[in-house]
Amino acid sequence: MEKVSADSFAELRPPARILLGPGPSNVHPRVMKAMLSPVLGHLDPDFVGVMEEIKKLLRIVFRTKNAITFPVSGTGSAGMEAALANLVEDGDEIVVGVAGAFGARIVDAAERQGARVHKVEAEWGRIIEPDRIAEALKAAKKPKLVAVVHAETSTGVHQPLEEISRLAHRAGALMVADAVTSLGCVPVEIDKWEIDACYSCTQKGIGAPPGLAPVTFSERAMDAVHKRKSKCRSWYLDLAMIEHYWGPERLYHHTAPITMNYALYEALRIVVEEGLEARWKRHRANAAALQAGLAAMGLEMAAEEGHRLPQLAAVLVPKGINDARVRDRLLKLFNMEVGAGLGPFKGKVWRIGLMGEGSRRENVMLVLNALEDILGAMGMEIARGRALAAADQAYVSLGLGAGEPRD
Numbered sequence: 410m411e412k413v414s415a416d417s418f419a420e421l422r423p424p425a426r427i428l429l430g431p432g433p434s435n436v437h438p439r440v441m442k443a444m445l446s447p448v449l450g451h452l453d454p455d456f457v458g459v460m461e462e463i464k465k466l467l468r469i470v471f472r473t474k475n476a477i478t479f480p481v482s483g484t485g486s487a488g489m490e491a492a493l494a495n496l497v498e499d500g501d502e503i504v505v506g507v508a509g510a511f512g513a514r515i516v517d518a519a520e521r522q523g524a525r526v527h528k529v530e531a532e533w534g535r536i537i538e539p540d541r542i543a544e545a546l547k548a549a550k551k552p553k554l555v556a557v558v559h560a561e562t563s564t565g566v567h568q569p570l571e572e573i574s575r576l577a578h579r580a581g582a583l584m585v586a587d588a589v590t591s592l593g594c595v596p597v598e599i600d601k602w603e604i605d606a607c608y609s610c611t612q613k614g615i616g617a618p619p620g621l622a623p624v625t626f627s628e629r630a631m632d633a634v635h636k637r638k639s640k641c642r643s644w645y646l647d648l649a650m651i652e653h654y655w656g657p658e659r660l661y662h663h664t665a666p667i668t669m670n671y672a673l674y675e676a677l678r679i680v681v682e683e684g685l686e687a688r689w690k691r692h693r694a695n696a697a698a699l700q701a702g703l704a705a706m707g708l709e710m711a712a713e714e715g716h717r718l719p720q721l722a723a724v725l726v727p728k729g730i731n732d733a734r735v736r737d738r739l740l741k742l743f744n745m746e747v748g749a750g751l752g753p754f755k756g757k758v759w760r761i762g763l764m765g766e767g768s769r770r771e772n773v774m775l776v777l778n779a780l781e782d783i784l785g786a787m788g789m790e791i792a793r794g795r796a797l798a799a800a801d802q803a804y805v806s807l808g809l810g811a812g813e814p815r816d
């Protein structure tokens with residue numbers, strides 16, 4: 410074989426971007442530093458200690474006492490698959506709320522596990538009404554579970570969960586929630602809302618790189634896992650085996666991604682240091698300022714009023730403006746990533762994320778300034794500085810006067 414010189418492959422030099430899309434979000438330097446720690450064996454007593462601390466921290470962040478609370482090895486979608494592969498058996502009837510790309514993803518993943526899915530659809534930009542879930546639960550003979558997305562990242566909708574959870578339990582079904590974009594940004598109350606299975610990710614509200622999917626399962630959910638008639642169809646995600654690795658037996662199942670667990674540990678430490686309430690408040694304040702600024706520019710939101718996520722604004726692309734050109738300029742002129750629309754929203758919305766570390770006043774001001782500049786240059790009538798003034802005013806009315814970088 411011809412000898413290839415390593416010189417023909419350039420050293421990695423990715424630019425440091427301002428990540429204001431639907432995730433990943435920017436990572437705190439403390440988290441990057443934690444990732445430089447020595448790699449240990451996945452059964453090393455020191456690493457086992459880190460695992461125990463991660464479980465404790467995740468219980469704080471998920472607001473739960475659930476014993477089975479740990480990070481699945483894989484991104485948010487692996488958490489979704491873990492919930493469905495373990496709770497669904499061939500032929501089980503389930504109810505899934507679909508009002509965006511991630512509700513549709515649950516349907517796809519559940520059907521692959523043999524589920525018979527009763528879809529409860531709502532228009533993109535609207536919430537799933539609990540009444541419609543109640544109807545679907547009635548139509549199903551023996552519904553095994555209800556699954557709903559808490560923060561629908563494709564539309565910017567904040568879906569209330571508590572009422573749906575109550576309906577699910579009344580029908581004898583388990584409640585499953587996708588909290589991939591909500592954990593660390595808005596309240597996720599596993600025990601209070603009686604959520605039986607919930608999955609999230611590391612790269613959105615938590616502030617670590619992508620690679621792990623924090624999950625939590627109630628006793629009721631674990632009962633269902635232990636009483637399965639058939640083996641879980643996924644070997645890798647079989648909770649009945651993984652629980653013995655993350656539990657006191659420490660039975661080898663697969664090699665935990667050591668470095669990613671260090672990252673998650675440090676990111677969760679930062680979350681707990683800030684405090685959940687303070688963190689939610691910070692996300693709300695920056696969202697209020699961003700939305701005030703966008704409104705001042707005449708831009709409209711895709712999500713219905715009263716159900717908008719603070720951590721993700723889905724903004725309608727104004728008539729006559731090319732979505733991709735704006736994002737291209739944001740990237741090239743401002744070094745800033747903003748997300749594109751998915752599915753029916755392709756070319757129709759921008760998705761501006763203010764998640765985790767990214768939810769900062771300076772990012773609100775940067776993205777508003779950039780949009781004023783780019784949209785103005787594209788011929789939209791934009792009064793320069795109005796959006797920033799509106800955002801500033803929003804901070805002032807929240808008692809966060811100008812010049813204070815965070816609350």
Ligand SMILES: *Cc1c(COP(=O)(O)O)cnc(C)c1O
Binds near residue numbers: 432485487610
């Ligand atoms: C991002 C996202 C996912 C998928 O997570 P990955 O980490 O990309 O696998 C699932 N659900 C929602 C609501 C998301 O926003």
